[in-house]
Amino acid sequence: MNFAAVYLLWGSTFYAMRIGLEGFPPLLLAGTRHLSVGLVMYPLLRWRTGVKPTLEQWKTAAISGVLLLCVGNGGVCWAELTVPSGIAALLVATVTLWMVIVDWLRPGGQKPSRESCLGLCWDLRAWRY
Numbered sequence: 001m002n003f004a005a006v007y008l009l010w011g012s013t014f015y016a017m018r019i020g021l022e023g024f025p026p027l028l029l030a031g032t033r034h035l036s037v038g039l040v041m042y043p044l045l046r047w048r049t050g051v052k053p054t055l056e057q058w059k060t061a062a063i064s065g066v067l068l069l070c071v072g073n074g075g076v077c078w079a080e081l082t083v084p085s086g087i088a089a090l091l092v093a094t095v096t097l098w099m100v101i102v103d104w105l106r107p108g109g110q111k112p113s114r115e116s117c118l119g120l121c122w123d124l125r126a127w128r129y
Contacts, residue, residue: 014085014092017077026077027070034069096120 020029046052053061080088097120103109112120 011089014076014080014089017080017088018085021077021080026081027074030069030074030077033073034065 017029024032076088076092083091100112100116100120104111
């Protein structure tokens with residue numbers, strides 16, 4: 001059931017980007033997505049938890065947000081101008097593999113554990129299509 005939810009919800013994101021790109025520039029599309037979620041979630045979480053973020057947390061969130069918007073989601077939106085949405089979804093799905101490889105190859109990096117390799121193999125099952 002969870003795997004079906006991932007296929008439908010996560011996969012539909014890339015299809016929705018493809019449709020959205022027919023009427024919006026890539027970074028405006030990605031930015032609107034992030035802004036709309038923030039406008040809904042921030043007041044909701046403030047109301048539910050009563051926690052007010054510190055200045056340091058706002059700075060960290062701003063850096064993360066710019067990287068996610070411009071490099072992550074914005075980059076995928078930009079790529080979908082020329083790449084089919086299914087290929088974009090497949091390439092994004094390889095992020096876990098690249099994170100393990102980059103950590104292994106960096107100076108002082110960690111060799112992947114047996115559990116990490118098993119997890120990556122489990123993740124690779126989804127790539128067969």
